[in-house]
Amino acid sequence: MKTVSLKNIFLVFLKIGTFSFGGVYSMLTFFERELVEKRKWITHEEFIESVALGQMTPGPPIVNTGICIGYKLKKIKGALVTTVGQAFTGTVLAILLAIFYTKSKDNPLLGSIMKGVGAAVVGLLLSIVYKMARKPIKDYKTALFALSAFFALAVFKLNPIGLILASGILGLIVYGRETR
Amino acid sequence: MILLKFCWIQIVVNALTIGGGFVMLPMLHQEFVEKYHWLTNQEFLDAIAMGQITPGPLTVMNAFIGYKIYGLIGAVMAMVSTYLPCIVIVTLVAKYYYEYRESVIVYSSFKGIKPAVIGLLAAVAISLGKASLVDPKTFGIAIISFAVIAFTKIDPTFVIVGAGIAGALFF
Numbered sequence: 001m002k003t004v005s006l007k008n009i010f011l012v013f014l015k016i017g018t019f020s021f022g023g024v025y026s027m028l029t030f031f032e033r034e035l036v037e038k039r040k041w042i043t044h045e046e047f048i049e050s051v052a053l054g055q056m057t058p059g060p061p062i063v064n065t066g067i068c069i070g071y072k073l074k075k076i077k078g079a080l081v082t083t084v085g086q087a088f089t090g091t092v093l094a095i096l097l098a099i100f101y102t103k104s105k106d107n108p109l110l111g112s113i114m115k116g117v118g119a120a121v122v123g124l125l126l127s128i129v130y131k132m133a134r135k136p137i138k139d140y141k142t143a144l145f146a147l148s149a150f151f152a153l154a155v156f157k158l159n160p161i162g163l164i165l166a167s168g169i170l171g172l173i174v175y176g177r178e179t180r
Numbered sequence: 181m182i183l184l185k186f187c188w189i190q191i192v193v194n195a196l197t198i199g200g201g202f203v204m205l206p207m208l209h210q211e212f213v214e215k216y217h218w219l220t221n222q223e224f225l226d227a228i229a230m231g232q233i234t235p236g237p238l239t240v241m242n243a244f245i246g247y248k249i250y251g252l253i254g255a256v257m258a259m260v261s262t263y264l265p266c267i268v269i270v271t272l273v274a275k276y277y278y279e280y281r282e283s284v285i286v287y288s289s290f291k292g293i294k295p296a297v298i299g300l301l302a303a304v305a306i307s308l309g310k311a312s313l314v315d316p317k318t319f320g321i322a323i324i325s326f327a328v329i330a331f332t333k334i335d336p337t338f339v340i341v342g343a344g345i346a347g348a349l350f351f
Contacts, residue, residue: 020236122308171292
């Protein structure tokens with residue numbers, strides 16, 4: 001592992017956060033090209049381990065992968081710098097959009113645009129459900145977890161934070177004795 | 181008080197959900213829209229769209245929501261409370277990676293949470309659909325958006341921008 005300055009870590013993650021559109025896989029490819037192939041800051045194995053860690057910790061997996069890499073390079077300072085770098089451009093743009101959005105709230109054209117956008121987001125969410133469901137839902141037990149959570153929220157309006165906790169505990173009971 | 185509550189919700193949601201920005205939406209929707217009425221359904225959908233069209237993680241949508249609720253300070257605090265739990269948890273896990281990976285508690289509880297969050301996301305997508313799909317045109321946009329993102333490799337950003345243009349032309 002090379003010694004890299006915090007400034008350089010920040011700049012690379014700023015680049016990653018600024019030029020990466022379009023979901024998890026394109027972002028991970030970008031990560032690997034910048035950090036492993038071009039700069040050789042980490043090895044391929046370290047990269048794979050960071051991706052795995054990002055996926056099994058709470059929070060957004062890509063951000064977590066970045067935090068893990070930052071931590072490997074420069075401990076807690078590296079972790080902070082990768083997070084800020086990755087989120088910086090998006091946050092600034094989101095704030096600018098929010099300022100514009102609150103100012104032109106009553107503009108009828110914006111209303112029409114957002115009506116179209118809102119409908120597209122519903123389609124987007126359903127496609128995410130469709131894509132996500134193919135991997136972890138593979139037998140009747142996992143399907144039962146997904147369906148019970150669905151009905152508990154859609155029909156019985158139970159609190160989703162409570163439902164997450166409950167499914168974690170149920171997972172522990174159901175799968176806890178399984179040997180891997 | 182609103183700001184504190186807002187940050188606390190972000191911290192709890194980020195510390196509990198496994199599987200990415202989208203699976204946090206049911207929790208955020210419940211707290212921000214249903215419980216505290218800080219946002220309408222339409223504003224919540226708009227926030228998701230903003231998170232999607234901006235580069236970087238979807239979670240920057242929280243800055244948009246933070247600004248809407250509490251101005252610039254709200255936006256900055258939203259980012260701090262979104263990423264703080266991640267930094268704490270990931271650095272701890274990175275230190276004890278092998279113990280964590282082999283832990284039965286982590287493995288088996290995540291095995292329950294992973295399918296459950298998909299069910300929750302489906303439920304919230306339907307509830308948002310009820311609010312925003314009000315006529316054949318909006319239904320059409322949602323179906324096209326679903327099909328394009330689910331079955332092609334086209335970036336969702338283009339779909340959202342396209343739907344905005346369609347909205348400007350047809351509504």
